[in-house]
Amino acid sequence: MKAVCVLALAAVTLAAPGPRIPKTGKEWTPDSLVNPDELGEFYQGDIRLPLPPMTKNGLLDERYRWPNGVVSYEFGSEFSSSQISSVRAAMDEYESLTGGCISFKERTSESNYIHFTQDDNQGCYSYVGMIGGSQTINYPQWCLNSFGSTLHEMYHALGFYHEQSRFDRDDYVTIMWENIEEGAEHNFDKYSSDVIGGFGESYDYGSVMHYSAYAFSANGEKTIVTVDPNAVIGQRDGLSDVDLRKLMNMYNC
Template sequence: MRKYYLIIALFGAYFATHGGGVQALSAFRPAVPPPPRWSANMQMLRRHNNAAFEFWTEEDDTNLWEHCGLFEGDIMLHREWLRNGLLKEKFTWPDATVPFYIDSNDFNQTQMMTILEAFKEYHEKTCIRFRPYKKGDTNWIIIKGNYTGCWSSVGRRQGGQVLNLNTPRCVSHGVIVHELLHALGFYHQQSSTERDEYVKINWENILDGHAHNFNKYARTHITNFGVEYDYQSVMHYSSKAFTKNGKPTIEPLDPYASLGQRKGLSEKDISKLNEMYQEDCNADYLFSFDRLGSYLDELLEYFQNSLFSRNRPEERTQNVKN
């Protein structure tokens, strides 16, 4: 079975050639990282009854990632973090740069393009930079699709970590942007300390055993970076998240507000992210990336026109593994 290295290769070679001719990049092959230290916590996944996940559709008034059965829906935890108190620490990525590797066994060409389009939104709107894993990196994300659910750890975790996008359900722009924000260090918006000034939690409507998903974090744990509460954050629960009776579990105190969206980064998401990484986002470092937006446009156009037009293999249907 063919591996689809080329799209990652084209993206990665930019960092070695600083934007040379696209046709000259096709010989590049990405480095393959060792197994990540932080993969799936199988105990958490085995407890997950994924019926709601399997039957979710785009027409549902909840978010897909709310049905993944993990902490707050889609946050992967490990016992070591809880035991050592690591949830209280902040793990940002040095130089605002995230090394990545896409497991090409798990995604077809179209799905890999969708992942790159999510990277592209970050590159165009924030100072965050995703670059392919290279030998010697000590921290990276490996994007997989063979586990059940859409999920990520929160922030950088030493020794590599999995970000899972179950194929094909989780491979949509909004879900990918959401999970990448977790990996960058974001929790869900309604977990913020000041949330009760903006939303009402209807505890009586929450599924039994899921009330903990609506807990608030102390100011010593998370911060809003001086940015007001964001009803439209891609990180906000839907109004019926974890409902047991079809009634709202969260209601905005602003009668004109709606909760969350699946399109991508909100303006306040962008502001918070740039504030979070402000110290790493210096002009000297970012200068070498000033052509990245136009380069990605060229990359995606080349990939579509060249690979899809000649000897295109049939897209693979992924089996959901529980």
């Protein structure tokens, strides 16, 4: 399976300098204007089906939470020692920031666990929440090159969707539908208030779960414009303070 192509129009490129948008996930570099987790061909780019019921941008149904915040995991045999270190650094970040309320333990006989794969022919992806049995997080090398994207996929697995999926997102951002790749419109779905619930936090431009401004652009123009002209979206440096508070609230830390 090939990663979704994200193409800038050649005519635009020739006419004037524009945002650098990679043709495939493999060509992602840190100076790209989209994030590696935004390059997949799954639901909303990096979410694997089946989908649990939607909420604000985190699951309310406690069936999808990891009991006591403990996540069991195993690595596929294809991982190198340096790649394992990159993933474990992200685990350590969650454990440190939550004071151990969220923890990761290598699987022994647990029936519910994350199986980490390293397939460069597919994008970064994760299921949302604990779905039961073995569930995959895929980390191609170009995803592991971005620490924030490594955290992003784990945050999905802990129970959260993308920030711009929130029911109230139109109060904070404008989706530029005319600039979105044909067939990629589903990546900008939002959900009504009758299926959402909150964790006591307002919309967060700075979330590690927020798309970047050029996500799924067909023409090198922005697909997301912030209502606040000074807001910056799409950071992949680490969890925001709001990300951390929502996670702590979800797991009653």
